[in-house]
Amino acid sequence: MRKRSLTLLSDGTLFRRENTLYFENERGRKPLAVEGIYDLYIYGHVTITSQALHYLAQKGIAVHFFNHYGHYDGSFYPRESLNSGELVIRQAEHYLDREKRLKLAKLFVTGSALNMKKNLKRWKVADGFSEMLKELFEELEGAEKITEVMNVEARIREAYYSRWDGHLPEGFKIVKRTRRPPGNEMNALISFLNSRLYATIVSELYNTQLVPTVSYLHEPGERRFSLALDLSEIFKPIVADRLATRLVTKRTLSKEHFREELNGVLLTKEGMKKVLSEYEKELTKSVKHPELKRNVTKKRLIRLEAYKLIKHLVGVKEYEPLVAWF
Amino acid sequence: MSSEEYPLTDLLITGTEINYLFICPTKLWYFAKGITMEQESDWVDLGRFLHEQRYANEEKEVLVGSIKIDFIRRGDVIEVHEVKLGKSMEKAHEMQALYYLYYLKKLGIKAKAILHYPKLNETKEVTLDGREGEIEKAIKEVERIKSLPKPPNPVKSKKCLKCAYYELCWV
Numbered sequence: 164m165r166k167r168s169l170t171l172l173s174d175g176t177l178f179r180r181e182n183t184l185y186f187e188n189e190r191g192r193k194p195l196a197v198e199g200i201y202d203l204y205i206y207g208h209v210t211i212t213s214q215a216l217h218y219l220a221q222k223g224i225a226v227h228f229f230n231h232y233g234h235y236d237g238s239f240y241p242r243e244s245l246n247s248g249e250l251v252i253r254q255a256e257h258y259l260d261r262e263k264r265l266k267l268a269k270l271f272v273t274g275s276a277l278n279m280k281k282n283l284k285r286w287k288v289a290d291g292f293s294e295m296l297k298e299l300f301e302e303l304e305g306a307e308k309i310t311e312v313m314n315v316e317a318r319i320r321e322a323y324y325s326r327w328d329g330h331l332p333e334g335f336k337i338v339k340r341t342r343r344p345p346g347n348e349m350n351a352l353i354s355f356l357n358s359r360l361y362a363t364i365v366s367e368l369y370n371t372q373l374v375p376t377v378s379y380l381h382e383p384g385e386r387r388f389s390l391a392l393d394l395s396e397i398f399k400p401i402v403a404d405r406l407a408t409r410l411v412t413k414r415t416l417s418k419e420h421f422r423e424e425l426n427g428v429l430l431t432k433e434g435m436k437k438v439l440s441e442y443e444k445e446l447t448k449s450v451k452h453p454e455l456k457r458n459v460t461k462k463r464l465i466r467l468e469a470y471k472l473i474k475h476l477v478g479v480k481e482y483e484p485l486v487a488w489f
Numbered sequence: 490m491s492s493e494e495y496p497l498t499d500l501l502i503t504g505t506e507i508n509y510l511f512i513c514p515t516k517l518w519y520f521a522k523g524i525t526m527e528q529e530s531d532w533v534d535l536g537r538f539l540h541e542q543r544y545a546n547e548e549k550e551v552l553v554g555s556i557k558i559d560f561i562r563r564g565d566v567i568e569v570h571e572v573k574l575g576k577s578m579e580k581a582h583e584m585q586a587l588y589y590l591y592y593l594k595k596l597g598i599k600a601k602a603i604l605h606y607p608k609l610n611e612t613k614e615v616t617l618d619g620r621e622g623e624i625e626k627a628i629k630e631v632e633r634i635k636s637l638p639k640p641p642n643p644v645k646s647k648k649c650l651k652c653a654y655y656e657l658c659w660v
Contacts, residue, residue, distance in 0.1 A: 223528075247523030372524050455659055470657045473524060478639040 166201035168363075168446075170439050172432070174208040179215045200224050202366040204359070206233065206435060225369045227362035232429050235358040237387075238365055247372040253476040254377040265312065267379035267475070267482065269303055271396045272316045274484020276300070278400035279323040281487050286330035286408065295322055312380065316396075327404070334418060335411040344427020351421060351428045352410065352438070356403035357395070359442055364391040364398065367465045373473065394468055401487045402461065406445050410438065450489045497554070497595045504556050504571075506631050507588040507624075511581035516654050517631065518640035530653035532574065540572045543607050556592050559605075567593070567600040574608060577648070583615055584627055590617040591624045 171177070175188030184195040197218065203226040205211075211226075219226060220241035228236040257263040276296055283289035296319065303315045320340075328336045337349045345351040365388050368375040378389035380396065410416045420434030430438065446462040459467065468485055475482035509517035519525070527533045540549075540559060547560035547570070562568040569589050573582050586602035593600045594617060602615040617624075634641065643649070643658040652658075 245525065245528070249522040250524060370528070455656060467656060467660045470660050473657070477522075477524075
């Protein structure tokens with residue numbers, strides 16, 4: 164049985180009775196088949212009992228909490244059940260060794276940039292991007308500090324955003340990337356999707372032996388699960404950015420799905436609902452994997468990226484970031 | 490090679506490790522380093538389920554040092570029972586059972602092993618007599634593979650298709 168992600172957008176109570184998990188609100192009480200749950204995303208105002216948490220922990224189900232504005236608050240990350248001392252040591256070794264860390268950090272930036280390039284080409288707004296990347300990649304190659312790598316990354320991203328706007332409809336331009344608070348609709352949408360994607364990656368890492376706090380591009384402990392931030396560089400363009408674009412160009416979302424508050428522009432409940440349902444659909448779509456010669460879901464690609472990293476760390480095969488072929 | 494070569498205190502490997510040696514050395518290395526994939530495998534779930542349901546009344550999961558036996562029965566000699574799904578890895582199952590017998594012999598316990606294939610409604614008896622050398626060779630090989638700095642290169646075969654390590658190996 165394939166386990167599925169479960170998102171709770173409405174308010175209610177999550178509790179355990181006997182060996183069943185229930186979600187209850189004024190619309191009724193609904194049993195949730197715990198064996199079929201991969202992870203849980205909570206956006207609504209949900210009261211959750213400790214018994215429910217015990218049960219979720221026992222089943223190895225991570226729970227991600229988002230606040231009223233759809234921003235990521237944190238995760239209930241059950242006790243690790245997959246441990247590999249060997250891998251922890253290799254992860255640390257690749258952080259402590261400057262050359263090894265730089266190599267991985269650069270690979271994350273390269274992968275991210277190539278996925279951005281792919282998007283711009285798709286949206287037919289790639290003018291001059293390739294030439295610019297060529298120069299920036301040279302600079303990246305010569306970088307000797309993580310801060311320099313970060314700096315190149317920021318400039319690539321800036322060039323990407325300015326071109327991306329060329330493809331977006333009026334009223335949904337990014338103009339300038341603003342995060343806290345997001346200054347307009349598109350910024351709100353991108354932030355919302357990025358938070359959700361980050362949590363998805365945290366869940367995937369939970370299901371591997373990788374320690375989520377040891378990272379290479381981002382500083383470990385910068386935020387809790389900084390390895391998820393590293394990996395999100397690869398997946399933001401091909402998951403979040405593509406979906407955000409589609410939602411506004413196909414007019415799935417309109418202005419009325421956003422509201423303005425003191426905390427900036429935010430998605431309405433209805434807007435979140437639409438975005439999350441499309442996100443879930445997107446991640447369960449599958450593509451044929453050229454190496455594995457099997458269909459894999461887009462979500463599974465995140466796990467495969469983790470496996471590739473494991474192989475790099477134990478010295479089997481150098482990490483090559485995923486560059487979308489689809 | 491004499492069977493005195495492995496004093497009990499050196500026998501730190503598990504039955505699963507012996508089993509994996511005969512399935513795939515790559516899988517053995519990852520498994521031994523804690524990079525496990527069994528949680529991803531529907532086959533492993535099925536095996537667990539079968540074991541729990543069908544042999545509910547047996548004396549199960551008997552731990553002896555580093556080995557964990559599916560279940561035992563006490564008769565004239567101790568019977569070691571191991572439950573398996575299908576016969577495609579028969580050699581691996583046999584060697585795992587032999588290892589248990591070898592281990593118990595070191596403890597001075599005379600035993601025989603019975604492999605169960607409940608889905609096929611078959612059983613198979615395995616005895617140690619005279620096969621000490623075979624198992625000692627396997628133990629040595631497990632130790633050699635575990636001491637490698639990285640896993641042996643995988644070899645693609647039909648069995649890869651059902652293996653929980655498939656993606657890890659071939660991505």
